[in-house]
Amino acid sequence: MQFFDTHAHLDDALAKGLLPAQMEAARLAGVCGIALPNCDLGTLDAVLAVARAYPTLVWPMCGLHPTYVGPDAEAQLATLKSAAADTTHQWVAIGEIGLDLYWKQDNLPRQQEVLEQQCRWALDLGLPVVLHSRSAFAQTLEVVQGFGGHLRGVFHCFTGSIDEARQAIELGFYLGIGGNVTYKNNPTIETLRHIGLDRVVLETDSPYLAPVPYRGKPNQPAYVALVGHFIAERLGLSLEALAFETTRNAHTLFALPHHSASKP
Numbered sequence: 001m002q003f004f005d006t007h008a009h010l011d012d013a014l015a016k017g018l019l020p021a022q023m024e025a026a027r028l029a030g031v032c033g034i035a036l037p038n039c040d041l042g043t044l045d046a047v048l049a050v051a052r053a054y055p056t057l058v059w060p061m062c063g064l065h066p067t068y069v070g071p072d073a074e075a076q077l078a079t080l081k082s083a084a085a086d087t088t089h090q091w092v093a094i095g096e097i098g099l100d101l102y103w104k105q106d107n108l109p110r111q112q113e114v115l116e117q118q119c120r121w122a123l124d125l126g127l128p129v130v131l132h133s134r135s136a137f138a139q140t141l142e143v144v145q146g147f148g149g150h151l152r153g154v155f156h157c158f159t160g161s162i163d164e165a166r167q168a169i170e171l172g173f174y175l176g177i178g179g180n181v182t183y184k185n186n187p188t189i190e191t192l193r194h195i196g197l198d199r200v201v202l203e204t205d206s207p208y209l210a211p212v213p214y215r216g217k218p219n220q221p222a223y224v225a226l227v228g229h230f231i232a233e234r235l236g237l238s239l240e241a242l243a244f245e246t247t248r249n250a251h252t253l254f255a256l257p258h259h260s261a262s263k264p
């Protein structure tokens with residue numbers, strides 16, 4: 001059985017020397033792929049270092065996260081753009097990029113410009129986008145719609161309604177489901193019950209949002225299996241079927257060769 005963690009920040013684990021143990025735990029849990037979002041110039045070296053240390057397991061992304069959009073955004077974007085065009089790195093997406101109106105509301109037009117700019121890189125480079133959208137689903141969707149259906153990607157850490165899920169899927173996007181689906185009274189499982197799994201990928205958002213029973217503790221890619229287990233149990237599916245479908249979706253999303261595991 002194989003799982004794909006489509007969203008993990010591992011720069012902190014790298015800095016603390018926790019990476020070898022976390023990667024071993026991930027392998028034991030059946031994790032066959034981990035995609036690493038980038039936040040800003042300060043995290044780029046770590047993202048690339050982890051990807052180099054674990055080729056065939058870890059896949060890097062390049063992008064400027066909306067909460068990191070500050071006065072130096074132009075300079076950061078210039079450097080990130082040339083990094084994204086460097087094909088010696090095996091980029092699988094432009095990410096994470098998006099809009100965040102939870103932490104910052106006063107620079108929305110600027111966040112929108114930065115998002116649009118990076119969506120254009122993704123189109124030029126033929127890469128998907130990994131979207132961070134917090135308290136800003138409608139605004140993020142509007143930017144994506146502006147690209148007329150050409151853009152593809154995933155709404156990471158999706159916690160929206162059935163209606164929002166359908167809107168994202170209609171645009172050809174995937175939904176990234178993480179540890180918060182396991183939290184008490186979280187409505188995402190009901191959304192999944194209605195929309196099914198064909199546009200769903202799993203993620204951890206490590207080191208944040210650890211699933212139950214590790215809620216409140218640091219998260220790690222191995223825990224993607226716990227997210228999968230929770231969803232399979234609640235939806236009455238076999239874990240094998242859920243792992244197969246979500247892992248296949250992750251490979252399609254990132255245009256990686258399909259894994260060899262046969263359909264259960």
Ligand SMILES: [Zn+2]
Nearest residue numbers: 007037096205
């Ligand atoms: Zn993230």
